[in-house]
Amino acid sequence: MMSLATRGLAFSLAIALLVICARISEALVTIENGLKTMVYLSPKITQHPGSVSNKFYYDVEFPKGHIAIKSFNAEVVDEAGDPVSLQETYLHHWVALRYYYRKGVKNVKYNANLGFQQADFILAGNDGICDHGLPQFFGLGSETRKTSTDIPDPYGIEVGNPLKVPSGYEERWMFNIHAIDTRGAVDAMGCTECRCDLYNVTVDKYGRPLEPNYVGGLYCCYDGTQCKVKNGIESVERNLYLKYTVKWVDWSDSIVPVKVYIFDVTDTWQHTGIHDCHIEYDIEQSTTGVATNDFTSTRSSRGVLPIDGDVVYGVAHQHSGGIGSTLYGEDGRVICASKPIYGQGNSAGDEAGYIVGMSTCYPKPGSVRIVKGEALTLESNYSSEKSHTGVMGLFYILVADASLNLNKQIHEESKVPIFFWGFAVFGLAICAAVLVAYRRKKQHEDGYLSIAT
Numbered sequence: 001m002m003s004l005a006t007r008g009l010a011f012s013l014a015i016a017l018l019v020i021c022a023r024i025s026e027a028l029v030t031i032e033n034g035l036k037t038m039v040y041l042s043p044k045i046t047q048h049p050g051s052v053s054n055k056f057y058y059d060v061e062f063p064k065g066h067i068a069i070k071s072f073n074a075e076v077v078d079e080a081g082d083p084v085s086l087q088e089t090y091l092h093h094w095v096a097l098r099y100y101y102r103k104g105v106k107n108v109k110y111n112a113n114l115g116f117q118q119a120d121f122i123l124a125g126n127d128g129i130c131d132h133g134l135p136q137f138f139g140l141g142s143e144t145r146k147t148s149t150d151i152p153d154p155y156g157i158e159v160g161n162p163l164k165v166p167s168g169y170e171e172r173w174m175f176n177i178h179a180i181d182t183r184g185a186v187d188a189m190g191c192t193e194c195r196c197d198l199y200n201v202t203v204d205k206y207g208r209p210l211e212p213n214y215v216g217g218l219y220c221c222y223d224g225t226q227c228k229v230k231n232g233i234e235s236v237e238r239n240l241y242l243k244y245t246v247k248w249v250d251w252s253d254s255i256v257p258v259k260v261y262i263f264d265v266t267d268t269w270q271h272t273g274i275h276d277c278h279i280e281y282d283i284e285q286s287t288t289g290v291a292t293n294d295f296t297s298t299r300s301s302r303g304v305l306p307i308d309g310d311v312v313y314g315v316a317h318q319h320s321g322g323i324g325s326t327l328y329g330e331d332g333r334v335i336c337a338s339k340p341i342y343g344q345g346n347s348a349g350d351e352a353g354y355i356v357g358m359s360t361c362y363p364k365p366g367s368v369r370i371v372k373g374e375a376l377t378l379e380s381n382y383s384s385e386k387s388h389t390g391v392m393g394l395f396y397i398l399v400a401d402a403s404l405n406l407n408k409q410i411h412e413e414s415k416v417p418i419f420f421w422g423f424a425v426f427g428l429a430i431c432a433a434v435l436v437a438y439r440r441k442k443q444h445e446d447g448y449l450s451i452a453t
């Protein structure tokens with residue numbers, strides 16, 4: 001029998017090995033029928049009861065070369081490599097962002113802000129549709145573990161195309177990971193909803209006063225803030241990692257590239273003509289629900305795609321309290337309906353009260369086409385039985401450009417297997433953080449101090 005100390009040492013060694021292995025990853029790629037798989041660990045995330053970590057990690061490990069991503073899955077693990085329950089560490093979001101970095105410039109490893117304004121750094125985001133924010137290709141929140149994300153053949157997300165990298169730059173990837181430690185919390189759900197009173201926060205991360213009516217959201221749970229814990233809770237530190245699994249194939253002409261679009265139910269485009277996406281919103285407790293026996297709070301927004309295309313995958317992102325979200329075509333047809341899966345128990349992946357997965361759509365190829373300029377409606381429903389702060393209503397779709405696949409045959413029975421593809425599902429939260437960080441930055445630059453949400 002190993003003593004505790006020996007076991008601790010063994011775990012530390014194991015994790016050190018994992019980290020080292022991740023660093024020399026190319027050697028450890030597993031390959032099956034051309035599908036390559038690699039498991040990586042993010043940089044270390046140190047937490048204690050009530051603490052918040054929301055950092056940007058630059059130049060993270062990512063498959064190299066001109067490839068098609070088929071899957072991107074992630075979960076939070078501890079030093080022993082064991083999955084960590086959302087009841088202990090709430091994964092508000094993780095988002096993987098692509099950027100181009102000027103060669104030869106000194107590396108920055110992580111930061112609490114995103115350095116958009118630097119000339120050395122060019123964000124290479126997805127295809128839209130928000131003017132600012134939600135640029136991620138991959139990302140999810142609490143629902144990461146049970147959201148299926150396989151991208152069927154012959155589709156894939158093209159990355160690493162050397163012809164698309166500006167000269168003098170190289171393509172890199174970064175993470176934004178927002179994790180909230182709710183061990184010993186006075187109100188764990190309140191901490192996950194970033195309620196300002198629980199964080200004893202009156203200024204944002206730039207030190208500017210919050211508006212009095214701002215009661216919860218990302219401006220109150222930024223990196224380094226502390227959610228209220230019960231008296232007598234011992235402040236023990238621990239180290240966690242985002243373990244992420246990427247699956248890909250080498251690029252070839254037989255792959256049909258898909259574009260990544262993210263719709264946001266807070267997008268003001270319908271009213272302003274500008275895709276101003278606020279990412280977060282609040283749900284007020286219903287005052288009429290008891291009388292009418294209806295506790296549904298509905299919000300909707302509109303948007304259009306700049307191309308004709310076939311939807312090959314779709315999924316929504318919602319927070320606790322969410323009861324479903326649908327993207328509709330102009331004629332009212334359902335493009336994709338996605339519903340949350342709530343956990344029932346205590347184990348990682350099944351935490352009661354938390355959204356542990358979102359249902360997804362895999363339309364038969366060619367069966368769900370969106371026409372360029374068609375007015376799409378996104379609807380996001382939440383329960384208003386209780387109030388909620390900082391919720392989201394995002395919808396992520398993968399679209400094959402119809403003008404591109406005309407001369408490509410789409411075989412339902414492709415030679416390449418269908419890959420699990422944990423991809424991006426939703427930048428969800430992550431996107432949110434990025435967007436908020438960006439907006440704040442922008443407002444800061446503009447000297448515009450009001451709170452966007």
Ligand SMILES: *[C@@H]1O[C@H](CO)[C@@H](O)[C@H](O)[C@H]1NC(C)=O
Pocket residue numbers: 200
């Ligand atoms: C809340 O913040 C104020 C001012 O920053 C500080 O004086 C006070 O001790 C804090 N209260 C708690 C419970 O942390």
Ligand SMILES: *[C@@H]1O[C@H](CO)[C@@H](O)[C@H](O)[C@H]1NC(C)=O
Pocket residue numbers: 296298323324325326379380381
């Ligand atoms: C949202 O709720 C309304 C009212 O109950 C319902 O008519 C609508 O179909 C729901 N939409 C979604 C996407 O669930």
